[in-house]
Amino acid sequence: SQTIHQWPATLVQPVGSPLSLECTVEGTSNPNLYWYRQAAGRGLQLLFYSVGIGQISSEVPQNLSASRPQDRQFILSSKKLLLSDSGFYLCAWSGVAIRNEQFFGPGTRLTVL
Amino acid sequence: GQQVMQIPQYQHVQEGEDFTTYCNSSTTLSNIQWYKQRPGGHPVFLIQLVKSGEVKKQKRLTFQFGEAKKNSSLHITATQTTDVGTYFCAGASSGSARQLTFGSGTQLTVLP
Numbered sequence: 001s002q003t004i005h006q007w008p009a010t011l012v013q014p015v016g017s018p019l020s021l022e023c024t025v026e027g028t029s030n031p032n033l034y035w036y037r038q039a040a041g042r043g044l045q046l047l048f049y050s051v052g053i054g055q056i057s058s059e060v061p062q063n064l065s066a067s068r069p070q071d072r073q074f075i076l077s078s079k080k081l082l083l084s085d086s087g088f089y090l091c092a093w094s095g096v097a098i099r100n101e102q103f104f105g106p107g108t109r110l111t112v113l
Numbered sequence: 114g115q116q117v118m119q120i121p122q123y124q125h126v127q128e129g130e131d132f133t134t135y136c137n138s139s140t141t142l143s144n145i146q147w148y149k150q151r152p153g154g155h156p157v158f159l160i161q162l163v164k165s166g167e168v169k170k171q172k173r174l175t176f177q178f179g180e181a182k183k184n185s186s187l188h189i190t191a192t193q194t195t196d197v198g199t200y201f202c203a204g205a206s207s208g209s210a211r212q213l214t215f216g217s218g219t220q221l222t223v224l225p
Contacts, residue, residue, distance in 0.1 A: 041220070042217065043201065043218050044156070044201065044215040046213075046214075049212060090155055100161075100205060102146075102213060103158065104155040104157070105155065106155055
């Protein structure tokens with residue numbers, strides 16, 4: 001069966017510090033991968049998605065970036081965090097078939113102080 | 114770009130009452146999905162609707178997809194405390210079938 005891992009679960013970082021969040025998927029090949037951000041009590045904002053290694057599409061211009069160095073690894077990064085980067089970051093994957101439901105990881109709760 | 118609006122934002126019901134959340138898209142959708150997020154948790158897929166006018170049921174949950182494939186609803190009959198959480202709809206347009214636009218969610222509180 002497929003599983004998706006995210007770490008860390010929680011993170012507190014000072015403004016201006018770098019960020020690296022990692023997501024890995026097991027049990028599937030060539031998944032579509034997604035990064036979302038969810039502000040407290042709000043909906044899901046799609047940040048990046050990837051259909052293959054090295055292929056990244058950005059949905060919202062900001063100080064975040066994403067990379068996919070391996071088929072089942074998706075990394076979210078920032079060189080300098082802003083206060084507004086605080087939120088709940090969710091990684092998700094979907095298959096390549098017509099049915100495209102997404103499966104979410106447990107998320108990382110980021111607080112920027 | 115595609116927008117998906119969802120109402121209401123919050124809903125408080127007494128246990129045993131019914132609950133409905135509505136979703137409207139600015140564009141025609143190829144399919145619509147529903148997710149549930151428990152407090153402190155991550156969204157979990159509930160169902161996908163593909164056909165115009167489609168109705169699907171999961172126990173006390175009834176999902177509908179509009180004839181024009183631009184709106185959808187989720188109805189819960191006789192709510193229970195286990196139904197607490199935020200319900201999201203997510204629409205996929207025909208141009209990018211694997212990319213979903215999520216509604217803002219309806220946060221359901223069930224009072225015992």
